[in-house]
Amino acid sequence: MVSEIYKTQLINSVIIIIIFIIIRALARLAIRKIGHKRGVNDARIGLICRYLTVVLFFILILVEAFVFGVEVRDISLVFSSVFAVIGIALFAIWSILSNITSGIIMFFSFPYKVGDKIQIHDKDYPIEAIIEDIRAFQLHLRLDDGNLVTYPNNLILQKAVTLIQKDAIEDFGDFH
The missing domain is CATH 2.30.30.60 (SH3 type barrels.)
Structure with missing residues (x-):
């Protein structure tokens, strides 16, 4: 039988996932509305929506880690290691990242x-x-x-x- 601690964590996880789905749907709706108002084509709107989903997914993973009792120092160790590797990799391909970032900026203000x-x-x-x-x-x-x-x-x-x-x-x- 699952203990009370795990029941609480699972209930909290379900609530967080539902909130994530709602936030994602509202944000996608807002992006689509902004895109159609500015005359942006649907493929570009879809691309920005995918970027949003990836960012929200990483935030969801971070929040879920806290729900299941992971400590801040453990997460900071993982993130610092991951960012060190990503930083080195992205330094080599900085222009690609620059173009993607510019593409996102252009979606909202071009x-x-x-x-x-x-x-x-x-x-x-x-x-x-x-x-x-x-x-x-x-x-x-x-x-x-x-x-x-x-x-x-x-x-x-x-x-x-x-x-x-x-x-x-x-x-x-x-x-x-």
């Missing part, structure tokens, strides 16, 4: 959307193109001659960008 014609004021390689897609790592930009250019998300946030025409994709035709 003033341009798919279909807009923009000009990127880059001194080495200025670009005037239509935004075809906004992905986790890069923008897909379609030049007037039909060529596709991929532009890293972290660079688009560092450069001056001018909106030339809203919804220019309708004027240019279908790229696919």
Whole structure:
């Protein structure tokens, strides 16, 4: 028979999991609402929702560890070890992490959307193109001659960008 301590921990775990599911559903609903209000495509909204789920899952694991009696010093030891390994690994791939972070920032505050014609004021390689897609790592930009250019998300946030025409994709035709 399960002791009273474990019954309490299991009941608390079920309550925490239910709260997690509710918070996740409300946050996903808010993200979808923000995305549709800003005209973001569904694939991009889904990507941000997946990022949210991963973050909430790690928070859930942390809270569940406390429910089952894990001490703070034990968790801090595990996290410091994990972060040391992750830190070394991410240092080698910092630009990928930078692009993902930029993609999340762009989801909430990027003033341009798919279909807009923009000009990127880059001194080495200025670009005037239509935004075809906004992905986790890069923008897909379609030049007037039909060529596709991929532009890293972290660079688009560092450069001056001018909106030339809203919804220019309708004027240019279908790229696919």
